[in-house]
Amino acid sequence: MPEKLVSDNDLIPEYLDKSQACRYLRTTPKKLALFRKYEMLKYAKLGKEYVYKRSWLDDFMENWAGYDLSNQERVKTAINEKRWRDREAEKDGSGQLHN
Secondary structure (H helix, E strand, O other): OOOOOOOHHHOOOOEEOHHHHHHHHOOOHHHHHHHHHOOOOOOEEEOOEEEEEHHHHHHHHHHHOOOOOOOHHHHHHHHHHHHHHHHHHHEOOOOOEOO
16 A cells, blocks of 8 residues: 655655746746747646646756846847857867757
């Protein structure tokens, strides 16, 4: 027979709902929706609700650390800057992109 939990806090859930994800990222539901819209944050749908793995949230924080994501325009700027930096990182000494 499986063990019974004393409370829901005894286990860290694999998937977090919107409010849990917002608390984890210290952001608002509006910004969380913005990060989904621009495909910056991996998510899944469970019925009508969006859910997030803690590891996906950790990846988001690692990938976007140091960028100003305070509003939609700055998010767009951060995306363009990150794409440029990623392309530059792929270049070798000759200035050509790796295939």
